Amino acid sequence: MTQRWQKLIRQLQQKKYRRQEGLFLVEGEKSVLEVLQAGWEIAGLHCTEAFVADHPGLAMHPALALTTAELLGKIGAMATNERALAVVAMPPDAPLQYPDHGYLLALDDVRDPGNLGTILRIADWYGMAGVVCSPACADRYGPKTVAASMGSFLRVPAYTAELPEFLAQAPDALAVVGAGMHGQNAHQFRFPGAGVLVMGSESHGLSAAVQAQLRHTVTIPRFGGAESLNVAVAAAVLCDRIKGK
Amino acid sequence: MTQRWQKLIRQLQQKKYRRQEGLFLVEGEKSVLEVLQAGWEIAGLHCTEAFVADHPGLAMHPALALTTAELLGKIGAMATNERALAVVAMPPDAPLQYPDHGYLLALDDVRDPGNLGTILRIADWYGMAGVVCSPACADRYGPKTVAASMGSFLRVPAYTAELPEFLAQAPDALAVVGAGMHGQNAHQFRFPGAGVLVMGSESHGLSAAVQAQLRHTVTIPRFGGAESLNVAVAAAVLCDRIKGK
Numbered sequence: 011m012t013q014r015w016q017k018l019i020r021q022l023q024q025k026k027y028r029r030q031e032g033l034f035l036v037e038g039e040k041s042v043l044e045v046l047q048a049g050w051e052i053a054g055l056h057c058t059e060a061f062v063a064d065h066p067g068l069a070m071h072p073a074l075a076l077t078t079a080e081l082l083g084k085i086g087a088m089a090t091n092e093r094a095l096a097v098v099a100m101p102p103d104a105p106l107q108y109p110d111h112g113y114l115l116a117l118d119d120v121r122d123p124g125n126l127g128t129i130l131r132i133a134d135w136y137g138m139a140g141v142v143c144s145p146a147c148a149d150r151y152g153p154k155t156v157a158a159s160m161g162s163f164l165r166v167p168a169y170t171a172e173l174p175e176f177l178a179q180a181p182d183a184l185a186v187v188g189a190g191m192h193g194q195n196a197h198q199f200r201f202p203g204a205g206v207l208v209m210g211s212e213s214h215g216l217s218a219a220v221q222a223q224l225r226h227t228v229t230i231p232r233f234g235g236a237e238s239l240n241v242a243v244a245a246a247v248l249c250d251r252i253k254g255k
Numbered sequence: 256m257t258q259r260w261q262k263l264i265r266q267l268q269q270k271k272y273r274r275q276e277g278l279f280l281v282e283g284e285k286s287v288l289e290v291l292q293a294g295w296e297i298a299g300l301h302c303t304e305a306f307v308a309d310h311p312g313l314a315m316h317p318a319l320a321l322t323t324a325e326l327l328g329k330i331g332a333m334a335t336n337e338r339a340l341a342v343v344a345m346p347p348d349a350p351l352q353y354p355d356h357g358y359l360l361a362l363d364d365v366r367d368p369g370n371l372g373t374i375l376r377i378a379d380w381y382g383m384a385g386v387v388c389s390p391a392c393a394d395r396y397g398p399k400t401v402a403a404s405m406g407s408f409l410r411v412p413a414y415t416a417e418l419p420e421f422l423a424q425a426p427d428a429l430a431v432v433g434a435g436m437h438g439q440n441a442h443q444f445r446f447p448g449a450g451v452l453v454m455g456s457e458s459h460g461l462s463a464a465v466q467a468q469l470r471h472t473v474t475i476p477r478f479g480g481a482e483s484l485n486v487a488v489a490a491a492v493l494c495d496r497i498k499g500k
Binding site: 128131132135136137138162165196231235236237238240242246247250251254255 | 377482496
């Protein structure tokens with residue numbers, strides 16, 4: 011691997027350089043194969059010889075560059091990656107639209123990249139209409155988010171938007187439902203057919219500006235002593251309730 | 256902090272020494288306050304002066320030893336801990352019993368300590384009867400498990416047992432329900448009043464020996480493209496379905 015690639019790969023672990031270059035990293039055998047299959051534009055495909063031997067279709071890929079397991083483990087963000095790393099072009103965000111049916115998930119300052127990636131995976135499992143991130147959320151293209159999403163970043167439409175404005179302009183027909191501590195019992199609430207489900211940050215919950223835009227608040231009932239649930243766990247429970255009465 | 260304490264605290268990051276000494280680490284302001292309040296036996300209470308100034312009741316604690324934020328950050332397992340660390344005696348496990356009502360969660364080789372801690376927090380939120388870990392699960396007293404449980408390790412009865420034997424001897428009245436890929440739809444399944452919910456490992460699902468003991472298998476319905484859900488996320492969705500029809 012050239013020094014230039016090594017430098018770029020290190021830089022792409024920082025959001026600043028990802029935005030500047032319009033590129034991000036996908037690491038690990040499974041995710042690299044998925045990004046190839048999804049047809050996203052690949053700027054660099056750094057693989058070991060053993061990996062190419064296992065997937066001979068890659069041998070003619072125009073961006074292929076052979077490298078060693080040792081170097082992959084050293085320069086990537088994922089210490090356990092010893093087979094493949096792709097440098098991928100960020101696609102432009104699709105225009106953000108309100109859903110006709112189903113639910114968008116909106117995330118109000120979910121700052122932990124592992125949580126964001128897990129939420130993308132959950133949104134994918136439940137076939138949600140998409141995920142809207144407030145600007146202070148973790149970067150959707152950060153290596154920890156990409157890894158935690160287990161390939162779901164390829165399938166879930168994702169957007170960045172200022173949530174108070176986005177929610178304020180939601181059509182009247184949409185439910186704007188926030189997850190909070192003192193809302194209606196999520197086991198009894200009847201989710202309307204289309205809407206936005208808003209999840210708050212790990213430490214502060216929903217911001218006041220977002221709360222002011224909610225049309226409903228729901229609460230997952232608690233039966234024991236824990237003070238809270240992790241935001242990704244709470245998102246999954248509510249997506250499950252949206253999808254199955 | 257004496258050299259002896261420093262050595263012990265470093266050792267207690269390894270399971271071998273935790274078992275040998277019967278001690279484990281609790282790190283961070285909130286968790287240390289919770290373990291004190293719960294009345295668990297404290298062998299060493301290492302705090303900064305600022306922490307004791309904020310919590311003057313601690314000044315007379317017999318195990319108190321003042322230390323510095325710098326040293327706490329350096330010797331503990333949690334790099335962000337700069338206030339307090341407790342060395343706590345492991346309580347003996349309570350005798351494992353089948354529940355009369357409600358559900359035990361049984362974990363078949365859940366090896367990631369973050370997942371195990373998150374599951375303890377979920378079991379606490381939903382007031383589950385307890386958590387039974389197979390011997391290959393992550394250590395319940397490891398620092399990452401304790402941190403991820405957010406204090407729930409203090410409240411949730413937890414046990415270690417060989418699951419095939421434990422499930423084989425379950426009374427006829429109990430539901431033995433496994434979470435799998437080809438079971439009944441969890442949105443339609445009517446969970447009987449008392450039982451054991453068995454979750455498989457992150458990578459291999461339920462082992463054959465455990466599957467042989469199941470009386471029901473349930474599947475969380477999928478509406479999109481993700482291949483699977485994280486084991487803690489799936490446990491939460493199923494606990495939520497057990498508690499709210």
